[in-house]
Amino acid sequence: MNDFQPYSYSDQVTADRPWLASLVGVQDTNTITLDLSKFTAGVHYAVSANPLLQGRNVMKSGIPLGRVTASGLYAPYAGPTDEVQTVTVTGAPTGGTYTLTLSGQTTAAIPYNATAAQIRTALEALSNIAPGDITVAGGPHPGSPVTVKFNGGPYQGEDVAQMTATASLTGGTTPGVTVTTTTAGGAATASDGTEVLHGFLVSSISFNPGSLKAAGALLWHGEIFAAQVPVPFDPTDVASTAPGVSIHYR
Numbered sequence: 001m002n003d004f005q006p007y008s009y010s011d012q013v014t015a016d017r018p019w020l021a022s023l024v025g026v027q028d029t030n031t032i033t034l035d036l037s038k039f040t041a042g043v044h045y046a047v048s049a050n051p052l053l054q055g056r057n058v059m060k061s062g063i064p065l066g067r068v069t070a071s072g073l074y075a076p077y078a079g080p081t082d083e084v085q086t087v088t089v090t091g092a093p094t095g096g097t098y099t100l101t102l103s104g105q106t107t108a109a110i111p112y113n114a115t116a117a118q119i120r121t122a123l124e125a126l127s128n129i130a131p132g133d134i135t136v137a138g139g140p141h142p143g144s145p146v147t148v149k150f151n152g153g154p155y156q157g158e159d160v161a162q163m164t165a166t167a168s169l170t171g172g173t174t175p176g177v178t179v180t181t182t183t184a185g186g187a188a189t190a191s192d193g194t195e196v197l198h199g200f201l202v203s204s205i206s207f208n209p210g211s212l213k214a215a216g217a218l219l220w221h222g223e224i225f226a227a228q229v230p231v232p233f234d235p236t237d238v239a240s241t242a243p244g245v246s247i248h249y250r
Helices: 116-124
Strands: 030-035 045-047 057-059 064-067 074-076 083-090 095-102 134-138 146-150 164-170 176-183 199-201 205-207 213-219 221-224 246-249
Touching: 030 074, 095 116, 116 134, 116 146, 164 176, 205 213, 213 221
Parallel strands: 221 246
Antiparallel strands: 030 213, 045 057, 057 205, 064 074, 064 199, 083 146, 083 176, 095 164, 134 146, 199 213
């Protein structure tokens, strides 16, 4: 089902498009068709809280887009992937500490029941991790694993060496700490055309749940705040850009 139903709404650049650094190029957008099956709820769109839209999904503006070669439809840009590593405390310890080591740099002692915030603080104290280089979520230990996403600075879109753990834990049954690579970072693995950046969805759109396609507008020429787009990416890691596309980043 295609969703091209018109509706009325108001749009303020400063409120709806904080990622837009300049109005230059906004009037030169191309009309495109989105393949809605390629977008993810909670990442690219959400159910509208506006009662006038009656439960329609709202696609966020500023989403980086690529063009699917086979269909000619537009889908999320499949750029480089950020590394995600998972730290898990096993054996139900009741005390003790552990350390994490990344590329020869070792943290101070981390409590056996550390929260995500405590682990982030320990890692950001290393000389090779600056504040903003990582996002830490999950926990607290030992009941829940903690994920460390390398999504900033020199690590964004890179294959990061897996951390190692050294444990000094007490209680429980053979307690320990494991580190696994949940998502390997690195260059784009897509080969359907979406690994080529074509531009950005210039304004948010709404569509009915179950719709397969919807119309949108593509910003292919202009200036944006790369850190403000709703799906983070590092513009310096863009492998290629479609011919004619001219996007500048701040």
